[in-house]
Amino acid sequence: MTEPQSLAEQIQAGEKRPIARGLTWIERDSSKGKELIQALFPNAGRAHIVGITGAPGVGKSTLVNRLALTFRQNRLRVGILAVDPSSPFSGGAILGDRIRMQDSVMDEGVFMRSLATRGHLGGLSRATFGAVTLLDAAGFDIIVIETVGAGQSEVEIMQLAHSTMVVLAPGLGDDIQAIKAGILEIGQIFVVNKADREGADHTVRAIRGMLTLGMKRPDWLPPILKTVAEGGQGIEDVVAALEKHRDHLKQSGRLDRIRQGQTAHLIQLALEDLASGALNAAKESDDWDTLLEGVRSGERDAQAVAREIMRRRMTWD
Amino acid sequence: MTEPQSLAEQIQAGEKRPIARGLTWIERDSSKGKELIQALFPNAGRAHIVGITGAPGVGKSTLVNRLALTFRQNRLRVGILAVDPSSPFSGGAILGDRIRMQDSVMDEGVFMRSLATRGHLGGLSRATFGAVTLLDAAGFDIIVIETVGAGQSEVEIMQLAHSTMVVLAPGLGDDIQAIKAGILEIGQIFVVNKADREGADHTVRAIRGMLTLGMKRPDWLPPILKTVAEGGQGIEDVVAALEKHRDHLKQSGRLDRIRQGQTAHLIQLALEDLASGALNAAKESDDWDTLLEGVRSGERDAQAVAREIMRRRMTWD
Numbered sequence: 001m002t003e004p005q006s007l008a009e010q011i012q013a014g015e016k017r018p019i020a021r022g023l024t025w026i027e028r029d030s031s032k033g034k035e036l037i038q039a040l041f042p043n044a045g046r047a048h049i050v051g052i053t054g055a056p057g058v059g060k061s062t063l064v065n066r067l068a069l070t071f072r073q074n075r076l077r078v079g080i081l082a083v084d085p086s087s088p089f090s091g092g093a094i095l096g097d098r099i100r101m102q103d104s105v106m107d108e109g110v111f112m113r114s115l116a117t118r119g120h121l122g123g124l125s126r127a128t129f130g131a132v133t134l135l136d137a138a139g140f141d142i143i144v145i146e147t148v149g150a151g152q153s154e155v156e157i158m159q160l161a162h163s164t165m166v167v168l169a170p171g172l173g174d175d176i177q178a179i180k181a182g183i184l185e186i187g188q189i190f191v192v193n194k195a196d197r198e199g200a201d202h203t204v205r206a207i208r209g210m211l212t213l214g215m216k217r218p219d220w221l222p223p224i225l226k227t228v229a230e231g232g233q234g235i236e237d238v239v240a241a242l243e244k245h246r247d248h249l250k251q252s253g254r255l256d257r258i259r260q261g262q263t264a265h266l267i268q269l270a271l272e273d274l275a276s277g278a279l280n281a282a283k284e285s286d287d288w289d290t291l292l293e294g295v296r297s298g299e300r301d302a303q304a305v306a307r308e309i310m311r312r313r314m315t316w317d
Numbered sequence: 318m319t320e321p322q323s324l325a326e327q328i329q330a331g332e333k334r335p336i337a338r339g340l341t342w343i344e345r346d347s348s349k350g351k352e353l354i355q356a357l358f359p360n361a362g363r364a365h366i367v368g369i370t371g372a373p374g375v376g377k378s379t380l381v382n383r384l385a386l387t388f389r390q391n392r393l394r395v396g397i398l399a400v401d402p403s404s405p406f407s408g409g410a411i412l413g414d415r416i417r418m419q420d421s422v423m424d425e426g427v428f429m430r431s432l433a434t435r436g437h438l439g440g441l442s443r444a445t446f447g448a449v450t451l452l453d454a455a456g457f458d459i460i461v462i463e464t465v466g467a468g469q470s471e472v473e474i475m476q477l478a479h480s481t482m483v484v485l486a487p488g489l490g491d492d493i494q495a496i497k498a499g500i501l502e503i504g505q506i507f508v509v510n511k512a513d514r515e516g517a518d519h520t521v522r523a524i525r526g527m528l529t530l531g532m533k534r535p536d537w538l539p540p541i542l543k544t545v546a547e548g549g550q551g552i553e554d555v556v557a558a559l560e561k562h563r564d565h566l567k568q569s570g571r572l573d574r575i576r577q578g579q580t581a582h583l584i585q586l587a588l589e590d591l592a593s594g595a596l597n598a599a600k601e602s603d604d605w606d607t608l609l610e611g612v613r614s615g616e617r618d619a620q621a622v623a624r625e626i627m628r629r630r631m632t633w634d
Contacts, residue, residue, distance in 0.1 A: 038618055038619060038620070041612070041613075041615070041619075042613065042614055042615025043615075045613075259613065260609055260613070263609050263612050263613045264596075264600070264609065266612060266619045267596065267599075267608070267609075267612060267619050267622055267623055267626070268592075268593075268596055269619070270619040270620045270622070270623035271592040271593075271595060271596055271623045271626065271627065272589070272592055273620070273623070274592065274620075274623050274624065274627055275585075275588040275589055275591065275592040276585075276588075278588060279581075279584065279585055279588055282584075283581070291584070292577055292580045292581065292584075295358070295580050295583060295584060296358075296359065296362075296576065296577070296580045297359055298358070298359025298360075301355055302355060302358075302583045302584050302586070302587040303355070303587045303590070303591075305584055305587065306584055306587035306588045306590070306591050307591065307631070309584070309588065310588065310591055310627065310631065311631060314624070314627065314628060314631065
């Protein structure tokens with residue numbers, strides 16, 4: 001048994017230290033990490049993957065903590081991944097001193113981790129896919145992917161989720177801006193947090209108006225819920241909405257299609273590895289400079305060179 | 318001659334309409350666009366590619382306009398690409414009503430375009446690479462890539478530039494934050510714009526302090542320049558710094574290495590196309606569901622399936 005295979009077994013037993021170790025492999029995009037995802041993937045597919053996004057200051061973290069608490073009371077195990085694509089160089093900071101909630105119930109079945117990658121742009125969504133697969137195979141019932149804002153990377157990461165929740169707060173001028181920027185198209189549940197503040201109903205109406213305008217999903221009407229996460233109000237409604245959305249996905253057959261999509265994604269990642277492996281091997285080869293010069297001068301075309309490089313790689317192995 | 322080849326000839330003659338059309342092909346990541354980049358690449362490599370980044374509100378656009386004006390006075394042709402990775406769904410808005418400068422000198426040798434892609438996360442840096450290649454081959458002397466902020470996508474896009482300029486303004490609280498987030502590591506020229514405002518010297522000192530701490534580039538000391546772009550002050554110094562940096566790259570042999578890096582990047586793109594082409598062909602094949610089910614159940618591993626898919630693609634062509 002290889003090292004990743006044996007780690008996979010410990011992870012599937014739900015042991016926290018192997019989980020942390022596996023996530024580090026995945027974050028580094030190492031070959032061990034890839035083998036690990038491979039080994040775990042067939043055992044994943046049971047968890048409810050929930051994406052939560054919203055601008056800084058809307059109280060996202062407090063809401064996630066409250067949700068985790070409620071899930072724990074229902075005896076569900078919760079994995080939380082905090083993803084921050086906006087800080088490629090400050091990896092790991094997001095959860096630094098975040099969890100101030102000291103409920104003992106949180107200790108047991110909750111696993112938290114921040115994800116960041118220094119490398120390639122696609123690296124973060126790759127790492128998130130791997131981390132979700134790992135936590136899923138480790139037996140977590142709910143996996144929360146938390147991101148800040150609505151950039152292109154966040155949208156791609158949110159596509160890994162079954163249910164995507166958009167959190168807003170009244171009085172933040174850029175709320176509606178954020179909706180305009182594309183969040184609307186990916187949100188299946190909307191939460192107006194800090195709903196005890198002035199303007200909460202206005203924010204709800206603004207979201208509703210925009211949803212009515214942009215509606216393309218007639219089989220699921222996104223609910224708009226009000227919460228005060230700080231005080232715990234409205235959390236049960238959010239949990240109920242998540243369950244309802246999960247049921248909706250199941251009944252419409254979409255949950256199965258999502259799992260098929262994940263499988264296709266795994267194959268795609270393997271193809272990308274094959275391509276980057278071929279390129280790296282070519283860069284090590286004696287005639288790399290000649291190949292480069294051929295393309296640079298226009299004597300050879302890059303497509304033909306790419307094929308040759310791939311052909312070498314396939315016969316070499 | 319294929320359609321892309323004939324368009325490539327018109328582009329190399331510097332005609333504006335073919336340029337606009339080619340950029341649209343590239344933005345859509347179409348096969349025509351790929352063939353076009355291929356055809357243009359050997360004729361690119363002469364332009365000075367300048368990356369300009371900074372938070373919203375620092376006066377980046379005004380500065381770019383001023384720079385363009387000065388370049389034009391020196392009879393240089395300027396291409397400007399405004400890239401906005403934060404708004405995947407609002408493509409094309411950034412330049413909407415931006416250019417208010419009506420100098421006649423701007424009409425002739427300046428080409429402006431905003432870039433946005435709806436698709437894959439890597440799509441934007443791909444499109445930017447293609448757009449830079451196109452403008453370069455079209456004979457523009459200076460190509461400015463303008464991005465907002467310092468997200469992971471911006472950092473990747475900035476790697477396409479020869480010289481990267483970071484623009485800040487005094488009194489914006491998040492300046493130093495932005496520097497911390499990684500901008501420091503990519504900036505070769507720092508500009509404190511709106512330098513007539515209070516706190517400009519403080520901002521200069523803060524940048525200098527951080528540069529001293531993080532210095533890893535002993536062969537190039539990034540200058541920190543003050544400008545008031547609105548009034549045109551300090552622009553010549555920025556132009557001079559850009560020229561100096563370009564000379565530095567040339568003399569150190571780095572300009573050649575960058576061109577080699579671009580060639581390798583072109584081959585990498587061709588390899589990625591090969592991989593995605595293989596996946597798409599597999600998805601169309603009769604046994605796709607069987608392949609998926611094999612990976613999903615853990616009966617086959619994704620790597621082996623990826624190889625099989627690639628092998629089919631290579632023999633099929």
